Amino acid sequence: MAMGTALRCVYANFPKTLSLLPRAAQRPAYWLAWKPCVPRSFATASRLSSALKFTDKHEWVRVEGGTGIVGISNFAQEALGDVVYCGLPEVGTKLKKMDEFGALESVKAASELYSPLTGEVTEINTALADNPGLVNKSCYKDGWLIKMTLDNPSELEELLDEDAYEKYIKSIED
Amino acid sequence: MTLPRSAVRVVNLGQIPYGRALQVQQHYVRQHLDSLTCPHDQRPNTLLLCEHRPVYTVGIRQAPYPSEEEERLKGLGADFFRTRRGGLITFHGPGQLVCYPILSLGCFKKSVRWYVCELERTVINLCSRFGIKASTSPDTGVWVGDNKICAIGIHCGRYITSHGLALNCNTDLTWFEHVVPCGIVGKGVTTLSRELEKEVSVSETTQPFLEAFAEQFNCTLSFQETEGQKE
Numbered sequence: 001m002a003m004g005t006a007l008r009c010v011y012a013n014f015p016k017t018l019s020l021l022p023r024a025a026q027r028p029a030y031w032l033a034w035k036p037c038v039p040r041s042f043a044t045a046s047r048l049s050s051a052l053k054f055t056d057k058h059e060w061v062r063v064e065g066g067t068g069i070v071g072i073s074n075f076a077q078e079a080l081g082d083v084v085y086c087g088l089p090e091v092g093t094k095l096k097k098m099d100e101f102g103a104l105e106s107v108k109a110a111s112e113l114y115s116p117l118t119g120e121v122t123e124i125n126t127a128l129a130d131n132p133g134l135v136n137k138s139c140y141k142d143g144w145l146i147k148m149t150l151d152n153p154s155e156l157e158e159l160l161d162e163d164a165y166e167k168y169i170k171s172i173e174d
Numbered sequence: 175m176t177l178p179r180s181a182v183r184v185v186n187l188g189q190i191p192y193g194r195a196l197q198v199q200q201h202y203v204r205q206h207l208d209s210l211t212c213p214h215d216q217r218p219n220t221l222l223l224c225e226h227r228p229v230y231t232v233g234i235r236q237a238p239y240p241s242e243e244e245e246r247l248k249g250l251g252a253d254f255f256r257t258r259r260g261g262l263i264t265f266h267g268p269g270q271l272v273c274y275p276i277l278s279l280g281c282f283k284k285s286v287r288w289y290v291c292e293l294e295r296t297v298i299n300l301c302s303r304f305g306i307k308a309s310t311s312p313d314t315g316v317w318v319g320d321n322k323i324c325a326i327g328i329h330c331g332r333y334i335t336s337h338g339l340a341l342n343c344n345t346d347l348t349w350f351e352h353v354v355p356c357g358i359v360g361k362g363v364t365t366l367s368r369e370l371e372k373e374v375s376v377s378e379t380t381q382p383f384l385e386a387f388a389e390q391f392n393c394t395l396s397f398q399e400t401e402g403q404k405e
Contacts, residue, residue, distance in 0.1 A: 057332070081287035087234050100331065103234055108261035108314040108356075109286040110234045112331035172284055 052140070053116070053159035056168060060140065061116045061159065063150065068117055071144045072104070072135065075169045081106040083135040086128040088146060093121040095148065097155055102145070104135060116159060119149040180219060180281040180393045184384060187224040192231065192255055192266060195224055195274065199336045202276040206334045214281045221387065221395070222274040222338075225376055226266040228349060229253035233261045233327055238357065250352060259337035261314070261327025262357035269345040269365070271376045271383060272338070279333040282391060286330050290314060292390055293339055297324045299386035300341070300379070306369045313358050316341075321364035325356055341383070343367065343376045 052060045058076035062069045077083070085105040095101050095115040103110045124146050128134055134143040150156070160168060187198060205218045230247045232239045236256060244254045252265070266272055279289055297316040301308035301323065308316050308323060316324040324341040342365035350363045366374040388395050 079285035079287060081290075085235050103258070103329075105234055105260040107287055107290045108233075108259075108326050109290050109328045109330055110258055110260040111286050112329075 052162055053156055054162070054165035054168075055114065055116045055159060057114045058169075059114060059116050061156070063156065066150065067122060068119060068148045068150050069144050070116060070146050070148065071139055072113070073165070073169075074139055077136045077139045077143075080104060080109070080111060080136075083132045086125075086132050086135065086145065088124045088128070089121050091121050091124060095119060095121065097152070104132075113145065115148070117148065117150055117155050118152045120151070121146050121148050123147040180217075180391070181215070181396060182219040182221050182275075182277070182388075182391070182393045183396045183398055184221045184223065185398055186380070187222055189225045189227070189268075192226045192229040192253055195222070195226065195272075196255070196257070198222065199274050199276060203331075203334055203336050206276065206278050207332065210332065214278070217278040217281055218276075219278060219281060219393070220276045221384075222276065223380060224272050224274070225268060225270065226272060227253070228265070228267040229255060230263060230265050230353065231255045231257050231259075232263045233257055233259045235262060239263060247352065250349075252349070257329075257337065259327040259329045261325070263353050264325045264327065264340065264356055265345075265349045265353065266340055267345055267349055269343050269367075269376060271341040271343055271379050273341070273383070273387075274338040275335055275387075277335045279330070279335060284333055286328070289330075289335060290326060290328065293326055293328075296383075296387050296390040297339065297341060299390055300383050301366075303382045303386065304366055304370060304374070306366065313356065313361075315356065317361075318364050318369055320360075321362040322355065322358075323364050323366065323369070341366070341379065343374050343379045 052062050054060050054073060058073045060071055060073050083104050083106045087103040087105070089095070089101050093101070095118065097115060097118045099115045100112050101115045102113045104113065125144050127142065128145070137143065187195060199222065202218065202220045202222070209217055228251065230252050231254070248254050279285070282289070294310050294314070294316055298308045298310070301316070301318070306318060308318050311317050315322050315326050324339055326339045328335055328337045342363065344367040345365050347363050347365065355363055366379060384395055
């Protein structure tokens with residue numbers, strides 16, 4: 001959870017820290033997601049960028065090498081509580097944007113997951129079978145849920161960038 | 175500033191087969207989905223109350239309950255259903271107050287963890303009205319000591335809840351002996367009747383339960399006649 005909090009602080013400060021990041025090979029893996037040597041804002045990130053985009057249902061997607069990696073946000077994992085089971089689709093499942101693709105169980109509650117994009121599931125995170133708590137401990141990195149193709153890359157433009165998502169969750173929290 | 179309280183209508187389905195109750199829940203869930211663009215004070219929040227004939231149900235974690243287990247339990251004379259709720263195996267039967275709140279969490283708080291905690295607190299509140307000291311534990315549900323008096327298992331999609339809780343009033347607890355209730359080994363089950371050493375029925379539990387719910391969720395309850403079985 002502490003890491004999740006640190007991550008949210010990083011989001012708020014990210015544009016300022018972009019230029020300060022060293023190009024060292026040794027850095028936590030989640031930093032790699034922002035490719036700090038690419039000097040462009042999130043709002044104009046092309047699909048080659050691995051910036052995080054969010055849905056209003058608190059899934060995130062990151063594009064790496066033409067593949068979308070999907071997970072749930074820190075806000076979502078906190079609202080769920082400790083995840084004890086991840087019900088994920090089979091590889092090969094075809095999803096349309098906003099289709100239900102699985103469910104996470106926590107505190108005897110099964111919460112549906114919604115696909116941020118249209119595409120086909122190419123991989124699921126099998127580590128979650130034995131370690132579902134990764135969704136809480138590392139929601140942006142080791143707790144990823146599925147990988148999928150991007151059949152309609154323009155859908156990425158419809159998603160929220162990090163700033164917009166931060167504003168959105170503040171509005172929910174009232 | 176006093177915030178307006180959410181309105182929840184209560185529909186008492188009485189004794190109803192489990193499968194039929196699933197259909198009724200889906201009807202009310204669809205009502206919510208159809209009204210997602212309405213302001214929160216117009217959402218059709220509904221509290222379903224009912225009692226089932228003997229049935230074992232399991233949640234999305236299906237692996238511990240293969241078809242052999244299903245057949246074994248049906249052989250005891252109970253129904254068996256696989257559902258999309260959280261939680262492992264539980265039993266519903268006569269003498270158990272079953273409540274399915276079909277709520278839009280947007281009218282309350284958009285957190286499943288909060289919602290389940292409020293359900294637990296509602297039941298603890300209800301128990302205290304009967305002079306029973308109940309509590310929570312690391313295992314979701316409501317306990318009197320090491321015995322579970324109320325099971326909880328819910329589903330949430332687009333912040334709309336379904337499934338809910340099952341409070342033992344004067345349930346025949348021998349049905350629980352055939353399973354590991356909620357998958358928790360080493361703990362037991364109990365009822366309001368057993369704790370008070372006198373018969374406490376579902377019908378005399380209903381009103382205090384509703385009062386506890388309205389208090390805990392800070393909502394106003396309205397009552398309507400049982401609707402005709404839609405679809």
